Amino acid sequence: MHTKKIIILHDYFLYKGGGERLVITMAKRLGADIATAFISNEAFNPKDYGIKTIELYKESRWSKIPGFRYTQVHLSFLFKTKFIQNYDIIIYSGDCLNALLNAKGKVNIAYMHTPPRHLYDSYQDRLRSYGFFKKLIFIPYAFFNRWRFKKLSQKLDLIITNSQTVQERIKKYLGLDSVIAYPPCNTEKFRFIEQGDYFFSWARLYPAKRVDMIVEAFTKMPDKRLIVASGGPELDKLKKMAQGHKNIEIKGWISDEELFEILGRCLATIYIPIREDFGMSPVESMSAGKPVIGVNEGGLRETIIHDKTGILLDPKFNVNDIINAVHEMTPQKALSMKKYCEERAKDFTEDKFIDKIREYLSLFDY
Numbered sequence: 310m311h312t313k314k315i316i317i318l319h320d321y322f323l324y325k326g327g328g329e330r331l332v333i334t335m336a337k338r339l340g341a342d343i344a345t346a347f348i349s350n351e352a353f354n355p356k357d358y359g360i361k362t363i364e365l366y367k368e369s370r371w372s373k374i375p376g377f378r379y380t381q382v383h384l385s386f387l388f389k390t391k392f393i394q395n396y397d398i399i400i401y402s403g404d405c406l407n408a409l410l411n412a413k414g415k416v417n418i419a420y421m422h423t424p425p426r427h428l429y430d431s432y433q434d435r436l437r438s439y440g441f442f443k444k445l446i447f448i449p450y451a452f453f454n455r456w457r458f459k460k461l462s463q464k465l466d467l468i469i470t471n472s473q474t475v476q477e478r479i480k481k482y483l484g485l486d487s488v489i490a491y492p493p494c495n496t497e498k499f500r501f502i503e504q505g506d507y508f509f510s511w512a513r514l515y516p517a518k519r520v521d522m523i524v525e526a527f528t529k530m531p532d533k534r535l536i537v538a539s540g541g542p543e544l545d546k547l548k549k550m551a552q553g554h555k556n557i558e559i560k561g562w563i564s565d566e567e568l569f570e571i572l573g574r575c576l577a578t579i580y581i582p583i584r585e586d587f588g589m590s591p592v593e594s595m596s597a598g599k600p601v602i603g604v605n606e607g608g609l610r611e612t613i614i615h616d617k618t619g620i621l622l623d624p625k626f627n628v629n630d631i632i633n634a635v636h637e638m639t640p641q642k643a644l645s646m647k648k649y650c651e652e653r654a655k656d657f658t659e660d661k662f663i664d665k666i667r668e669y670l671s672l673f674d675y
Contacts, residue, residue: 313397313675315341318390320382320403322352324513324540325562327589328422329353331492332402335420336360338663339670341400344390346382347372351540351562365389383407398673406461416673418467421487423475423586428455429482430584431517459483469669471587472608488669491611493662494592496654498565501598501647502573504640507534509575509599511568512590514541517583524550526631527557533635535579536571538563572597577638579631581622585609591619592657595650600643602634612657618650 319332322345333355336343343355344363355362365385372378387407393399399412401419409417427435428451439447459482462468468487470476479487508527512518520537524547527535531554537547538560551557563571572578578594579602587608591601595612601619603609604626613619620634667675 314395315339315398315400316393316396317341317343317400317402318386318393318405318408319343319345320386320405321346321378322348322354324349324351325353326513327492327587328402330589331420333358333360334493334495334659334662335400335666338659339666342396344393346385346405363392387411398670398675401465404458406458406465409461409464417465418469418669418673419462419465420490421462421468421470421475421479423470424462424478424482425454425458427451428458430478467669467672469666472611474584474608474611475586490662490665490669491657492587492589492592493659494589494596494654494657496596496658498569499593499596499654500569500573501651502570504644505574505576506640507536507575508602508635508638509536509538509571509578510580511538511563511572511578512580512582514539514543514547516543519581519583521547521550522581522628522631523579524557524559526628526635528554529628530632530635531556534558536560536575538568538571569597572599575599576640577602577619577643579603579635580609581626581631582607582609588612592654595619596654598647598651600638600646600650602631602638612653614649614653618646618653 317332317336322329329352333353337358342361346365347368348354348364349368372381386405390408390411393408393412398416404425432451462483462485468485469490470479470487471492476487476489479485510520510523512520514520527533534556536558540562544561548559551559577600580590581604585607591603591609591612594601595618601613603613603619603621604624605621606624613621615621622630622634
């Protein structure tokens with residue numbers, strides 16, 4: 310029986326996403342505590358899972374302002390994490406590496422979902438979206454934070470990441486090696502119930518997830534049904550797009566139970582994010598025996614098998630390509646993929662993930 314104390318630092322619990330699920334799973338299975346900057350009311354709360362959780366501050370009106378939030382999070386991990394000296398192994402998730410300065414003499418491991426994308430691979434996209442004055446602030450901000458993140462990453466004893474896609478990113482931008490542990494999917498909860506007549510998307514409603522392109526495609530297909538169930542800054546925009554289109558239903562956030570039900574009864578799912586790090590949604594979809602219309606870039610290349618567990622669109626796809634893929638995904642085709650989807654999902658179970666994490670921890674006498 311190991312006696313080493315583990316704590317997982319996660320930058321913040323802002324919403325119900327795959328990264329948050331992963332941290333909770335890892336903490337439960339490793340018997341670890343969690344420390345985080347704050348927990349939003351709209352997020353998974355690790356306390357609900359019986360995990361000892363240290364919240365560095367309470368979310369307020371000010372902490373919802375992105376620039377202020379970023380500063381508050383980083384200062385909190387720098388000045389409010391002296392307690393990590395009481396632990397033997399510290400696992401970092403998200404951009405909370407400032408705490409490394411309080412963890413001298415400890416085993417420091419990162420589960421790096423990705424180097425911060427706004428600083429690296431999405432930097433030019435972000436820069437183009439800003440006006441002149443925002444650019445003046447963002448350029449030195451990004452320069453400093455790239456330096457900070459790289460310098461702190463060099464202090465880590467080990468970097469674990471979630472896909473070959475991110476492994477390549479870490480090597481390209483940080484010049485560091487990493488090992489892979491594919492994220493876990495609780496395959497027991499996602500089940501095929503029946504085949505309905507609708508397509509389903511539950512990606513967070515952010516521009517990078519391109520859910521607006523999915524909705525636009527279905528506005529041109531009144532004979533095809535779409536359900537979108539999630540939240541985010543584009544929710545109102547998508548509701549306006551769907552107005553007058555009875556074939557499109559925008560639900561907002563739903564409970565896990567509703568998610569299992571809607572997913573288990575759909576025809577297929579659609580998930581087309583920009584250069585996704587890994588992407589838990591396709592694995593959850595396949596666990597329920599539902600094929601995925603995805604995009605042939607990022608982590609989706611490592612989960613979806615084209616024409617076997619879904620359809621992969623060209624990275625330069627447009628709305629018409631989504632329409633063609635929806636027409637190609639007939640009920641018969643979707644049903645023929647069911648068995649392959651369920652088998653593929655077994656490569657991403659919680660047990661396999663935890664076995665891999667324990668294998669890496671054993672390098673440090675865990």
